[in-house]
Amino acid sequence: MLYLIAHVQVSFGDNYEKKLSSVVRVSVNDSIDGIGARCEITCPLNARIEKDGGTPFIAPVRTAFKTGDKVRVKAWYDDYRERTLFEGYVYQIREGTPSTIVCEDQVYLLRRGILNKVWNKPVKLKEILQYVCSSQGVEVSDDVADVEFIKFSIKDSSPLYVLQQIKSEMWLVVTFRDKKLVATGISATKGNNVKLASDRNVIGCNIQQPDGVWKQFKLKVEYTDNNGKKKSFTVGDQEGQIRVVDCTSVTKENAESFVNTHVLDNLRTGMYEGTLTTLLYPEVKLFSLVDYKDKSFSSLNGTYKVKRVGVTIDTQGCRQTLTLAQIASDMPVPQTTLSNG
Incomplete structure (x- = not known):
């Protein structure tokens, strides 16, 4: 398979003054399922380091890196602009042959x-x-x-x-x-808009209808009324999968607005969801809106929200894997039913 050679630059230190010259693999994962992004950098046990443009030297990973070091990873193809794939801090060092430097973004702090x-x-x-x-x-x-x-x-x-x-x-x-x-809620957070097409910049597509229709959810929301009595109401699709949301620490009015606007938004998806695989470009971030066109399967055409971005660079080139869910424009208005707790 033909692929483009991706150049990788791993910089670290207070001012990113040191660079890791020998990189075997870089993997970056950013998903709404967790809190924050994680980056794993695989390199030889004895790493090759450049400092301030000087002569490279060899040092064991355990002495070259320490927990809390600032880390920045950039990548690019020849004649393409650089992309910053990750900025964060060293969280853990796993020594071995090869060694892995595990990094986290702001969540580390x-x-x-x-x-x-x-x-x-x-x-x-x-x-x-x-x-x-x-x-x-x-x-x-x-x-x-x-x-x-x-x-x-x-x-x-x-x-x-x-x-x-x-x-x-x-x-x-x-x-x-x-x-x-x-x-x-996932839709309330804005990302960049990206156009992807099966015959232009997508090298792999695994988008399917998981249940034949978009997922349905019925939420039982528990709250406390003004007299201190616990009550509940339901919202969403009355025949859908049931979930319990504890809002006993917020007012009923606030709970209803919050659940309709954010919780249902995070649970429900459109008729299609799955993954798209691209090369290093175009840059796609978490929460991006992807306008996808599929030349072979027009039913997959639509607008999708990005729920996970994973980028891997190794000897086989670069792969950017996007996990996304279609935005359904014709979802019915959720129904609310009150009940005593």
Whole structure:
């Protein structure tokens, strides 16, 4: 198979002054399923290092890198502009033959520190996130769901643990875009617009109808009324798969708006979902809107939201794998049914 040779530059250090000259493989993964992007750099046990343009030297990986080092990975083809695939920090070093340097983006910073904080009066989610992230110098995006908690407490928790709890309990996409934290529904977060076509810039397509129709969900939302009594309501497709969302710490009105706008958005997809594989270009980021045209199967044509971006560069060239879901333009308006808890 013909492929283009991808040049890779791995820079590290406070000012990215050192460069790793011997790279076997680079793999970058950024997905809405987790918090933050991860990069794995495979190199020889004794790495070849260049510093400030000087003569390269050989050093064991354990002495050349240390946890917390800043790392930047760039890649390009001849006569093409450089792409920054990853910026972050060394998280872990796995020595071996070869060795692997595991890196994380801003999420690495949020592993540090222990937080304790109590809000005994109503507080917005964005205020909570700003408190959590500011402890480590991480910024919060404007893409944050409009949720107000009746009260909220953090006890002996790392910033990352707090984010993981919010993500799992509130069914939100919590991750980073342009080094800023987002916490919202997938459609509410904007990305770049990209055009892909099976006869132009796509080398592999595995998009299918998982269930014949787009997935359906029925959510049971538990909340607390003004008298302190627990109640619930359902929203979504009454015949769909049931999920329980705990909103007992937010008002009923806020819970209903939040669930309709963000939770259903993250669960439901269009009629088609799957993967597209491209080369290094065009650049596609998490949350991008992809306008896809398939020359052989016109039923796959449509607009898709990117839920995962994986880039791998090795001796076989570069592959960019996009996991995406079609945006359904004719989804029915969700139905809400109230009930006593």
